[in-house]
Amino acid sequence: MSSSPAADVSSNPVPGAHAASDREIALPEVKMHIYRPNEPVVARVVKSEICTSKKAAGFTRHVEFDVSGTNLSGQVLPGQSIGVLAPGTDAKGRPHAVRLYSVASPTGGEDGTGTIISTTVKRTIDEHWESHKLFLGVCSNYLCDLNVGDEVKLSGPNGKKFLVPSDAAAHDYLFFATGTGIAPFRGMVLDLLKNKVNSRVTLVMGSPYATDLMYDELFRKLASEHANFRYLTAISRERQSDGSGPMYVQDRVTASRDELVPMLSNERTLIYVCGIAGMELGIFQKMAGVLPKGVLEQYLKVDPAAMSDVASWNRKMLHRELKTTKRVFLEVYS
Numbered sequence: 001m002s003s004s005p006a007a008d009v010s011s012n013p014v015p016g017a018h019a020a021s022d023r024e025i026a027l028p029e030v031k032m033h034i035y036r037p038n039e040p041v042v043a044r045v046v047k048s049e050i051c052t053s054k055k056a057a058g059f060t061r062h063v064e065f066d067v068s069g070t071n072l073s074g075q076v077l078p079g080q081s082i083g084v085l086a087p088g089t090d091a092k093g094r095p096h097a098v099r100l101y102s103v104a105s106p107t108g109g110e111d112g113t114g115t116i117i118s119t120t121v122k123r124t125i126d127e128h129w130e131s132h133k134l135f136l137g138v139c140s141n142y143l144c145d146l147n148v149g150d151e152v153k154l155s156g157p158n159g160k161k162f163l164v165p166s167d168a169a170a171h172d173y174l175f176f177a178t179g180t181g182i183a184p185f186r187g188m189v190l191d192l193l194k195n196k197v198n199s200r201v202t203l204v205m206g207s208p209y210a211t212d213l214m215y216d217e218l219f220r221k222l223a224s225e226h227a228n229f230r231y232l233t234a235i236s237r238e239r240q241s242d243g244s245g246p247m248y249v250q251d252r253v254t255a256s257r258d259e260l261v262p263m264l265s266n267e268r269t270l271i272y273v274c275g276i277a278g279m280e281l282g283i284f285q286k287m288a289g290v291l292p293k294g295v296l297e298q299y300l301k302v303d304p305a306a307m308s309d310v311a312s313w314n315r316k317m318l319h320r321e322l323k324t325t326k327r328v329f330l331e332v333y334s
C-alpha cells in the first residue's frame with residue numbers, strides 16, 4: 001500500500017446532506033456507436049506492454065491504438081469502452097462477436113490530442129470445462145498477441161453513464177477497482193489530477209497478489225506528487241506491505257475507515273466501482289458496517305427488513321432491496 005499526505009479538503013459530514021443522494025449529476029455528452037461492429041474502423045497498435053509486475057501469474061497488457069484520421073479521434077472518454085473485432089469465425093462459422101474493452105486513456109488520449117487511445121486487457125486462459133484442454137479466450141489473446149504496427153478493427157465508443165461529471169470539481173471521488181476494472185480509473189485519475197480540480201481522489205485497487213497490481217508504479221508516483229490523491233491497495237492472498245493480513249477490496253472500507261468514513265460522510269463524494277461482477281455487494285456490506293444510517297442511505301437505500309441481516313445480502317437483492325443512489329456508479333462484468 002502506498003500513501004500520500006491527506007488532502008487538505010474538509011471531510012466533515014454536511015448537515016442536511018440527505019438531498020445530495022437524489023440530486024441529478026450532470027454527465028458530459030458523449031458520442032456513442034460512431035462505428036458499429038458491422039462497420040468497424042481500422043486502427044493501428046502503437047504500444048503493447050505488460051502493466052503488472054513481470055512476476056504476475058496472469059498476463060495483462062496496456063495496449064495503445066492510433067485512431068488519428070478516424071472519427072474516434074478526440075471522442076473517447078475514460079469510463080466508455082471500445083469494441084474489438086477479432087478476425088476469424090466462431091464454432092458456428094459466424095464472425096466472432098465484438099468484445100468490449102474499457103478505455104484506459106484520459107480524455108486527451110495518451111498524446112494529449114485524442115489520437116492515441118488505450119485499454120487494459122487480460123488474457124483469458126483456462127482449461128475447457130468438459131475436455132480439460134487449454135482454453136484461450138478469443139479476443140483477449142488476439143489483442144495481447146498484436147504487435148506494434150498491426151492493424152485492429154474497432155467499434156464504439158460504448159457507454160454514457162460511467163463518467164466523471166461535467167462539473168468534476170464539484171465532487172470528490174472514491175474509486176474501487178479489481179482486475180482490469182482499473183482501466184477507466186487510470187484515465188479518470190489522470191484527467192482529474194491534470195485538470196487540477198483539487199477534488200479529493202481515492203483509488204482502492206484489489207488484487208490477489210501484489211505482483212498483479214496494474215499500473216502500480218504510475219499510481220504510486222501520482223500519489224507521491226499529488227496531495228489530493230490517495231492510492232490504497234488490498235491484496236487478498238498475501239499480507240499487505242505494512243504487515244497486516246490479507247484483505248479483499250471491500251475490506252479496505254473497514255481497514256481504512258478512519259479516512260474513508262469522513263470522506264463518505266461528505267456530500268461531495270461519489271463512489272465508482274469497476275471490475276468483477278459481485279464486488280459491489282461486498283463493498284456495500286462493509287459500508288453498512290461502518291457508516292451511520294444517514295450516511296449509508298446517501299449511497300444505498302436499503303429495505304428496512306434487509307438491514308437486520310447485512311451478512312446475508314446477495315446479488316439478487318441489488319436494484320430491489322438494495323438500491324444504489326445517484327452517487328454510485330457501477331461498471332461490473334464477469
Ligand SMILES: Cc1cc2nc3c(=O)[nH]c(=O)nc-3n(C[C@H](O)[C@H](O)[C@H](O)COP(=O)(O)OP(=O)(O)OC[C@H]3O[C@@H](n4cnc5c(N)ncnc54)[C@H](O)[C@@H]3O)c2cc1C
Binds near residue numbers: 100126137333
Ligand atoms: C463493459 C465491459 C468492459 C470490459 N472491459 C474489459 C477490459 O478493460 N479488459 C478486459 O480484459 N476485459 C474487459 N471486458 C471483458 C471482455 O469484453 C471479454 O469478455 C474478455 O476479454 C474475454 O473475451 P475473450 O474473447 O478473450 O474470451 P471468450 O472467447 O469470449 O471466452 C470467454 C467466455 O468463454 C467461456 N469460458 C470461459 N472459460 C471457459 C472454460 N474454461 N471452458 C469453456 N468455456 C469457458 C465463458 O462463457 C466466457 O464468457 C469488458 C467487458 C465489458 C462488458
